[in-house]
Amino acid sequence: MSAHRDGVGISPREVSLPASHLLARGAWVAGGVGLAALAAGWLLGAGSARFYAAYLVAFLYFLTVALGGLFFVLLQFATRSGWSVTVRRLGEHVMGTLPLFVVLFVPVALGAPKLFSWMAPGAAAHDPNLAGKALFLNPGFFYLRSAVYLVLWGVMAWWFRRRSLAQDSTGDPAVTRLLQSASAPALLVFAITLTLASFDWIMSLDPHWYSTIFGVYVFAGSAVAIFALVILLALVLERRGPLAGVITTEHYHDLGKLLFSFMAFWAYIAFSQYMLMWYGNLPEETIWFGQRLGHGWLGFSVALALSNFVLPFFFLLSRDVKRRRVTIGIGAAWLLAAHYVDVYWLVMPSLAAHGVGSGFRLDWLDLLAFVAVGGMFLGALGLLMRRPALIPVADPRLPESLSFENM
Amino acid sequence: MAEATTAGVWGALAEFTAPEKLLAACRGVREAGYKAFDAHSPFPVHGLERAMGLRRSLVPLFVLVLGLSGAAGGMLLQWWVATRAYPLVISGKPLFSWQAFVPIMFEVGVLGGALGAVSGFLILSRLPRHHHPLFGSAAFERASDDRFFLSVEAADPRFDREATLALLADLGASRVELVAAGDGAHGGGRSGVIGEERGEELR
Numbered sequence: 001m002s003a004h005r006d007g008v009g010i011s012p013r014e015v016s017l018p019a020s021h022l023l024a025r026g027a028w029v030a031g032g033v034g035l036a037a038l039a040a041g042w043l044l045g046a047g048s049a050r051f052y053a054a055y056l057v058a059f060l061y062f063l064t065v066a067l068g069g070l071f072f073v074l075l076q077f078a079t080r081s082g083w084s085v086t087v088r089r090l091g092e093h094v095m096g097t098l099p100l101f102v103v104l105f106v107p108v109a110l111g112a113p114k115l116f117s118w119m120a121p122g123a124a125a126h127d128p129n130l131a132g133k134a135l136f137l138n139p140g141f142f143y144l145r146s147a148v149y150l151v152l153w154g155v156m157a158w159w160f161r162r163r164s165l166a167q168d169s170t171g172d173p174a175v176t177r178l179l180q181s182a183s184a185p186a187l188l189v190f191a192i193t194l195t196l197a198s199f200d201w202i203m204s205l206d207p208h209w210y211s212t213i214f215g216v217y218v219f220a221g222s223a224v225a226i227f228a229l230v231i232l233l234a235l236v237l238e239r240r241g242p243l244a245g246v247i248t249t250e251h252y253h254d255l256g257k258l259l260f261s262f263m264a265f266w267a268y269i270a271f272s273q274y275m276l277m278w279y280g281n282l283p284e285e286t287i288w289f290g291q292r293l294g295h296g297w298l299g300f301s302v303a304l305a306l307s308n309f310v311l312p313f314f315f316l317l318s319r320d321v322k323r324r325r326v327t328i329g330i331g332a333a334w335l336l337a338a339h340y341v342d343v344y345w346l347v348m349p350s351l352a353a354h355g356v357g358s359g360f361r362l363d364w365l366d367l368l369a370f371v372a373v374g375g376m377f378l379g380a381l382g383l384l385m386r387r388p389a390l391i392p393v394a395d396p397r398l399p400e401s402l403s404f405e406n407m
Numbered sequence: 408m409a410e411a412t413t414a415g416v417w418g419a420l421a422e423f424t425a426p427e428k429l430l431a432a433c434r435g436v437r438e439a440g441y442k443a444f445d446a447h448s449p450f451p452v453h454g455l456e457r458a459m460g461l462r463r464s465l466v467p468l469f470v471l472v473l474g475l476s477g478a479a480g481g482m483l484l485q486w487w488v489a490t491r492a493y494p495l496v497i498s499g500k501p502l503f504s505w506q507a508f509v510p511i512m513f514e515v516g517v518l519g520g521a522l523g524a525v526s527g528f529l530i531l532s533r534l535p536r537h538h539h540p541l542f543g544s545a546a547f548e549r550a551s552d553d554r555f556f557l558s559v560e561a562a563d564p565r566f567d568r569e570a571t572l573a574l575l576a577d578l579g580a581s582r583v584e585l586v587a588a589g590d591g592a593h594g595g596g597r598s599g600v601i602g603e604e605r606g607e608e609l610r
Binding site for chain 2: 271274275278279281317318319405
């Protein structure tokens with residue numbers, strides 16, 4: 001327990017990542033490994049559709065984590081939370097990686113014609129359904145929209161992060177007020193862009209299929225992922241690290257509660273989407289689930305439900321599990337890994353139905369793409385964490401955050 | 408000895424003027440070895456459960472058991488209705504279409520959990536109950552206003568009229584008194600055993 005548990009007069013140096021910490025030391029290595037994996041995947045995959053499919057899954061996996069960071073930070077400002085101030089900066093560092101995804105999108109943009117069947121020349125000519133959607137689903141507008149989402153996310157993340165970091169040295173409480181009032185419109189932009197991006201980059205893999213709840217589904221998964229990652233980052237940085245004494249059992253308990261509730265929210269949304277389509281039994285809607293409940297994907301779908309909901313639900317139910325660092329760490333790591341199953345399940349069966357791969361079969365390219373995007377993501381995260389304090393030392397609510405207790 | 412001195416006495420009541428004093432007194436009483444004591448405060452006091460050495464509440468267990476029973480019962484009922492009692496084919500789907508039954512299962516599970524929470528709370532705190540000996544104390548009315556109270560039951564093996572009151576006074580109570588046993592059936596909470604001794608004020 002540090003001498004500064006009251007949260008007054010902590011200097012940024014005390015709560016910064018030491019240069020010797022693995023996250024800081026390994027940043028360039030992780031980025032380098034990522035680049036090497038990307039090159040290897042590129043060479044092995046030879047620009048095949050399977051390579052781009054693997055890359056899209058990895059890209060979406062880490063993008064949803066980073067977007068979860070943006071949501072996490074905006075949520076804390078919008079609700080004017082006191083409890084979360086010590087862990088908010090971790091979310092700010094995670095969302096700081098969003099500008100990187102502008103670059104990481106390049107392979108997706110290159111592979112798009114191979115992934116999105118509606119992009120094929122003349123695809124709409126014999127398909128009145130696609131012809132009707134051509135005003136929206138055309139390559140030019142698709143790339144334009146993609147650019148708009150990525151730029152908006154990057155700008156929002158940096159705008160919030162820079163001001164929050166500046167407050168560390170100025171101590172100006174006006175920053176908190178400004179970010180609070182900016183957070184609500186930013187959440188609106190976040191909700192609309194995330195929904196449209198999930199339509200463009202995931203739903204349109206099967207251009208005939210549509211689900212109005214789809215954006216919420218992707219959002220729910222991304223929220224689960226960020227609460228899991230924040231818990232893991234806090235655990236890593238607390239263990240003989242700079243955050244010892246400033247993150248308490250109470251913070252893990254609350255993060256655990258949010259992790260649990262968003263996991264249940266994900267299951268609620270996932271089942272809502274499934275049940276309504278099952279009930280209505282309209283072929284144009286059920287085809288998407290048909291692809292996932294047959295064609296070699298049934299076991300994978302069962303694994304999705306078990307890994308993302310059933311098992312973690314009973315594991316994380318108890319209060320003690322959320323308050324013990326070992327058990328909450330296991331729960332968070334499990335759900336962060338399970339999020340990959342979710343993204344894989346969203347992307348791959350649709351592509352299989354359009355001729356890329358078939359039933360569930362992991363490929364070396366999946367691993368390479370994951371290491372590629374993950375390495376660069378982790379590297380960027382390490383670099384972002386290297387200098388600034390890991391908690392907002394001058395936030396007016398920091399003392400509140402350090403002394404709060406769950407009743 | 409204890410038989411003679413505690414006849415007709417429900418316990419001792421101590422009044423405190425600040426939550427910190429109540430916290431300290433709870434620790435003191437617990438360290439002195441008392442088990443049957445309780446704290447009364449107009450608002451939740453942080454750390455009070457720890458100071459009192461309370462075990463975790465058993466209410467979550469009620470919620471879990473009744474929630475799971477509710478969910479299972481909800482599904483069982485629908486299975487019985489749809490496949491045994493009134494087997495009707497609806498829109499060509501199987502008789503046991505579990506997908507359609509999940510929302511009802513969920514709702515009955517939530518209902519069971521909610522009933523478990525309420526009934527668990529009532530059972531564990533022995534409610535409803537129309538009277539409590541503490542209500543015989545006029546001072547105790549301020550427990551819902553601006554005073555903090557600690558009560559020690561005479562049923563505690565360590566209870567002793569003089570020693571317990573002295574301990575409470577030592578622990579910073581602004582006022583201590585003995586509370587008479589009684590169910591309130593004879594008017595105003597007066598005890599039929601020690602009558603006039605009710606609410607005896609020592610300070």
